[in-house]
Amino acid sequence: MEIDRAIRDCSDRRLQTKYQNATYVIQRAFSLYDFQQVAFSFNGGKDSTVLLHLLRAGYFLYKEEMGSFNGNMDSVLKCPIRTIYFETSSAFPEINSFTYETAASYDLQLDIIRLDFKSGLETLLKEKPTKAIFLGTRIGDPNAIGQEQFSPSSTGWPPFMRVNPILDWSYRDVWAFILTCKVPYCSLYDKGYTSIGSIYDTEPNALLCIPHQSGDKENFKPAYCLSDGRLERAGRAKKLASKAENIPILSNGLKNTNPHQSCSFSASIIAVGDEILFGSVEEKIGATLCKKLNAIGWRVSHIAVVGNDIDLIVDELEHRKCKDDLIFLFGALGPLHSDVSLAGVAKAFGVRLAPDEEFEEYLRHIMGNHGTGNRNEMALLPEGITELLHHDKLVVPLIKCCNVMLLSATNTNELEQQWDCLLQLCSSPLVQMGPFISKQLSTKLHDVEIAAVLSKLCLDFPDIHIGCHRQSRAGPLIINFVGKDHERIQLASHILSQKFDFGAFSELSSG
Numbered sequence: 001m002e003i004d005r006a007i008r009d010c011s012d013r014r015l016q017t018k019y020q021n022a023t024y025v026i027q028r029a030f031s032l033y034d035f036q037q038v039a040f041s042f043n044g045g046k047d048s049t050v051l052l053h054l055l056r057a058g059y060f061l062y063k064e065e066m067g068s069f070n071g072n073m074d075s076v077l078k079c080p081i082r083t084i085y086f087e088t089s090s091a092f093p094e095i096n097s098f099t100y101e102t103a104a105s106y107d108l109q110l111d112i113i114r115l116d117f118k119s120g121l122e123t124l125l126k127e128k129p130t131k132a133i134f135l136g137t138r139i140g141d142p143n144a145i146g147q148e149q150f151s152p153s154s155t156g157w158p159p160f161m162r163v164n165p166i167l168d169w170s171y172r173d174v175w176a177f178i179l180t181c182k183v184p185y186c187s188l189y190d191k192g193y194t195s196i197g198s199i200y201d202t203e204p205n206a207l208l209c210i211p212h213q214s215g216d217k218e219n220f221k222p223a224y225c226l227s228d229g230r231l232e233r234a235g236r237a238k239k240l241a242s243k244a245e246n247i248p249i250l251s252n253g254l255k256n257t258n259p260h261q262s263c264s265f266s267a268s269i270i271a272v273g274d275e276i277l278f279g280s281v282e283e284k285i286g287a288t289l290c291k292k293l294n295a296i297g298w299r300v301s302h303i304a305v306v307g308n309d310i311d312l313i314v315d316e317l318e319h320r321k322c323k324d325d326l327i328f329l330f331g332a333l334g335p336l337h338s339d340v341s342l343a344g345v346a347k348a349f350g351v352r353l354a355p356d357e358e359f360e361e362y363l364r365h366i367m368g369n370h371g372t373g374n375r376n377e378m379a380l381l382p383e384g385i386t387e388l389l390h391h392d393k394l395v396v397p398l399i400k401c402c403n404v405m406l407l408s409a410t411n412t413n414e415l416e417q418q419w420d421c422l423l424q425l426c427s428s429p430l431v432q433m434g435p436f437i438s439k440q441l442s443t444k445l446h447d448v449e450i451a452a453v454l455s456k457l458c459l460d461f462p463d464i465h466i467g468c469h470r471q472s473r474a475g476p477l478i479i480n481f482v483g484k485d486h487e488r489i490q491l492a493s494h495i496l497s498q499k500f501d502f503g504a505f506s507e508l509s510s511g
Helices: 002-009 013-032 048-068 073-078 092-105 117-127 171-183 187-191 229-235 285-295 308-321 340-350 357-365 412-424 447-460 486-498
Strands: 038-041 082-086 109-113 130-132 150-153 161-163 264-274 299-306 326-330 352-354 381-384 388-390 398-401 403-405 435-444 465-470 477-483 505-508
Touching: 002 048, 002 171, 002 486, 013 048, 013 130, 013 161, 013 171, 038 048, 073 505, 082 092, 082 117, 092 187, 109 117, 117 340, 130 357, 171 229, 229 388, 264 285, 264 308, 285 299, 308 326, 308 340, 326 340, 340 352, 340 381, 340 398, 340 403, 381 398, 398 412, 403 412, 435 486, 447 465, 447 477, 447 486, 477 486, 486 505
Parallel strands: 038 082, 038 130, 082 109, 130 161, 264 299, 264 326, 326 403
Antiparallel strands: 150 161, 352 381, 388 398, 398 403, 435 477, 435 505, 465 477
């Protein structure tokens, strides 16, 4: 059997282990269910392509072990399993073509469904009773959370067993299998597509773009050239920009400026550390983050310090994850008993911590033979929601879980490096907008004298944040004007100055 032979003859021990585990799951399924009672969900993508050939190999090995070839070797090698294909009008033509060609090549019994997944399955399973369906689900897929290699269908769905032979496979494993076994795959992957959805939300992965001369058409490297598998979905069309396209038009003389100049996204910052709360360490990373976020046009809506307690982290995340575009969380990352940040993130999003093989490889490279304890425990990340953001200047990639950005920086110098790398990433979650600019005026006027004027000014300039503070109780009052329009800030400060005697205010240096 050519697939089994190719894997056994290769030198990739990791791939061999993945193959052995996957084919064991497949053989187990064939021993539990009759061949007529199982089906295979195929969508023409790389994952289901890998699963098809694993099914062929697993079926061959199962038949070989049972000694039941019955002289029909060609049928065994092709594994003519009943195959479900959900055909939609939004599918790429290349996907449709590859699916039908593959079905013909391997005598797959193709059941074409043109309904949504749930309705289609309900209809199909009534016509053709099915006890188990092989799926190409991998950890990291949106629907993978909570699944095991054998997982009953969810409540409200028709009853069947979901069989996930490649659940623990990485992007690298998928392409290692395809290239090692030299199996055909959809041509879109040779054009820079790394994760294929519909024609409306999928484009070539910009990380694979080949620099071209002016006027030339963009070209892309094949999908297997993507070095960091966690970025396979970077080609899915991002909807974040729509926020900048729907900014309400403000009145009171505000200019209709470029939305990317005037829009702002919000972020919150959570520091984790008992040492901060006990006063043993002065927290400086949060203040530095505020400055950096403001410099790229992001508004910081909340900053908090919590102790090394999972539930305290969960409380903060549950309050902020639906209110802010991004949450920065730092502190308590590592293998110690007090390093609870990742567990807090997992609990806040209702997922478990699971081993991440790609992250473990990074840790193994750093630790060598000097580590103690079980290294797998250090590579436990929130299952199904984690993205590793790799940069050549970072020894360990940054960790992003949904809209939570975890920073391993322990001081402002380390933060500087991680921040610069984060901005440089093609898949950076930080959309750079027009920066916030500020102006400060100092006055010895009494609070009572200036209060009414400032209140009226806030109403007249809703686009400007006007705040006040003192550096000492007996010192001058400092008035801050913060916004994105320099002319508006100048106008607001000028109107304030005109309300009082000349010299009542002096401008402070922004530095």
